[in-house]
Amino acid sequence: xxxxxxxxxxxxxxxxxxxxxxxxxxxxxxxxxxxxxxxxxxxxxxxxxxxxxxxxxxxxxxxxxxxxxxxxxxxxxxxxxxxxxxxxxxxxxxxxxxxxxxxxxxxxxxxxxxxxxxxxxxxxxxxxxxxxxxxxxxxxxxxxxxxxxxxxxxxxxxxxxxxxxxxxxxxxxxxxxxxxxxxxxxxxxxxxxxxxxxxxxxxxxxxxxxxxxxxxxxxxxxxxxxxxxxxxxxxxxxxxxxxxxxxxxxxxxxxxxxxxxxxxxxxxxxxxxxxxxxxxxxxxxxxxxxxxxxxxxxxxxxxxxxxxxxxxxxxxxxxxxxxxxxxxxxxxxxxxxxxxxxxxxxxxxxxxxxxxxxxxxxxxxx
Amino acid sequence: xxxxxxxxxxxxxxxxxxxxxxxxxxxxxxxxxxxxxxxxxxxxxxxxxxxxxxxxxxxxxxxxxxxxxxxxxxxxxxxxxxxxxxxxxxxxxxxxxxxxxxxxxxxxxxxxxxxxxxxxxxxxxxxxxxxxxxxxxxxxxxxxxxxxxxxxxxxxxxxxxxxxxxxxxxxxxxxxxxxxxxxxxxxxxxxxxxxxxxxxx
Numbered sequence: 001x002x003x004x005x006x007x008x009x010x011x012x013x014x015x016x017x018x019x020x021x022x023x024x025x026x027x028x029x030x031x032x033x034x035x036x037x038x039x040x041x042x043x044x045x046x047x048x049x050x051x052x053x054x055x056x057x058x059x060x061x062x063x064x065x066x067x068x069x070x071x072x073x074x075x076x077x078x079x080x081x082x083x084x085x086x087x088x089x090x091x092x093x094x095x096x097x098x099x100x101x102x103x104x105x106x107x108x109x110x111x112x113x114x115x116x117x118x119x120x121x122x123x124x125x126x127x128x129x130x131x132x133x134x135x136x137x138x139x140x141x142x143x144x145x146x147x148x149x150x151x152x153x154x155x156x157x158x159x160x161x162x163x164x165x166x167x168x169x170x171x172x173x174x175x176x177x178x179x180x181x182x183x184x185x186x187x188x189x190x191x192x193x194x195x196x197x198x199x200x201x202x203x204x205x206x207x208x209x210x211x212x213x214x215x216x217x218x219x220x221x222x223x224x225x226x227x228x229x230x231x232x233x234x235x236x237x238x239x240x241x242x243x244x245x246x247x248x249x250x251x252x253x254x255x256x257x258x259x260x261x262x263x264x265x266x267x268x269x270x271x272x273x274x275x276x277x278x279x280x281x282x283x284x285x286x287x288x289x290x291x292x293x294x295x296x297x298x299x300x301x302x303x304x305x306x307x308x309x310x311x312x313x314x315x316x317x318x319x320x321x322x323x324x325x326x327x328x329x330x331x332x333x334x335x336x337x338x339x340x341x342x343x344x345x346x347x348x349x350x351x352x353x354x355x356x357x358x359x360x361x362x363x364x365x366x
Numbered sequence: 367x368x369x370x371x372x373x374x375x376x377x378x379x380x381x382x383x384x385x386x387x388x389x390x391x392x393x394x395x396x397x398x399x400x401x402x403x404x405x406x407x408x409x410x411x412x413x414x415x416x417x418x419x420x421x422x423x424x425x426x427x428x429x430x431x432x433x434x435x436x437x438x439x440x441x442x443x444x445x446x447x448x449x450x451x452x453x454x455x456x457x458x459x460x461x462x463x464x465x466x467x468x469x470x471x472x473x474x475x476x477x478x479x480x481x482x483x484x485x486x487x488x489x490x491x492x493x494x495x496x497x498x499x500x501x502x503x504x505x506x507x508x509x510x511x512x513x514x515x516x517x518x519x520x521x522x523x524x525x526x527x528x529x530x531x532x533x534x535x536x537x538x539x540x541x542x543x544x545x546x547x548x549x550x551x552x553x554x555x556x557x558x559x560x561x562x563x564x565x566x567x
Contacts, residue, residue, distance in 0.1 A: 156511040160515065173483070
């Protein structure tokens, strides 16, 4: 997939911008706080209708504005030339695909893959389990409607069960009714997470070896809150835990408390990994995500590199560049232009939410 | 606007599906544009409020003790189709495909919205089963988490059937709409249609 034109209106600090993207490498250059990342955020929104940094979509609508719009003109492997229009309001969003309204997320998800590389990615190694779960759910749900369905059912049934516990409902009848709905979805989630992390971990290992010359063995390790993907065992566990759940007024056991960790030399990278190892791990993870999207959907994801190239030393930058798919479109940001050896970029200068194309190429600047 | 007008508008706004603008429009229409129709509407409201109640057997709308379906002797009372709301019943009636009787729950279990078993029309259903008049229960509840949980709850808490009688419980099928092709069905529908396939002929 290639992004050919990106049009934004009232999106964060961008009043209006229309960027014609040519070739496969675009670079947005400008000082901090000018709107470079906002543009990547808009492009990344295309994949799952979620921002990679804001949890609340309200933050995306420009200050004092009512509606924000993102319009993407795409060259797509399956659908040819396609236009996707996303309208964001404070109270919701509206999605149009080639002039047809899309109302079901399941019909849309996974068709337009992008992968964001961001400096915040380190939080995937160091941060809370919630961030990792969010990443995992997004990655798996984008390519598997069954996973999305199981996740939606599980989330809804869990909220109902927790509401029962919060109300202090005594008696098992109603709890059982919702547990019977919860169990198949939970078992499905555990099974798909196990399989997904195994596949992603294998690719991560390969990518890591490419990024770092002396490759120590790395991997992704699933830390399920409850390891058995069986409906009967889950049902028995919830039934046995009801008294404790009632005390805490919430469901204590289940895939909503799952986690995974990165391992280096069979130890947790969060605790024992060096800064450099952690950085390489998240890069390798994002590359694995891109590979996963391409393998599952047959569509080449657009890579969005937010200030990542500047953070790497020269050797790592070269190896990173060698590791990415040479056919993928890359849209990168930075405070200064990248080295000439990373190819020819189409450069846009960014100042206060305005984007202007620099007609001089990177090679002339270098 | 006047205080009385605002009171009216406030009450209209509380009706389902009406916002500030539409309630204002309706109030203006009633009072200013077509005031001649107002007495008839008031009368109809009062009459309906006085006459319409729940059927004592199934919970459907009725004007006497039993609703039109329950009062009809040609309907098969041993087959009971359980639905969430009256409009669901109306939809099934419109299809003309069903000759049994109904039971309207007036909701589904949803602790989030504060709906528990006591808020549903369950006691009457239990009484019907205990009386031994029911041979088949068709669960026609919606295909979501709450509908599913309500089905579980119902089936786990069926009263004992009188000796010598049996009760079969079925769930309405979920699948392709008629006249619709496989191509245009969404993945969830296709999945349940495949799971619910049956022998040809």
